[in-house]
Amino acid sequence: MAPVGGTAVQDHVALAEIELCGELIIAASAAEDRLSLESIDQVLRVAEERKD
Template identity: 75%
Template sequence: MSGKSCGPLVQDRVALDEIELYGELMIAASAAAEDRLSPARIDEVLRVGRDAEKRVRG
């Protein structure tokens, strides 16, 4: 096996992460009182910016 880190197992992990995030969005959308999720709510569900905040505070 070569030293590449983007083989099938890595791709599977990325796909599973994407499926999990999609599921979280679907749950949030079904629980929302409004017709659509706001961009801020989507960011909250997807935890956008939290990794960057951790690095800055680190």
């Protein structure tokens, strides 16, 4: 049961992971075949992280 009193805690890492999973699900559902590793990296913005 959720605590009463509005003591919600946000886990920003978990929220980011959920968002990325959602983006992967959307990309996979739009694809005609399995996503390639390169496509997955693009959806997850791996190249952007490597630049930084």
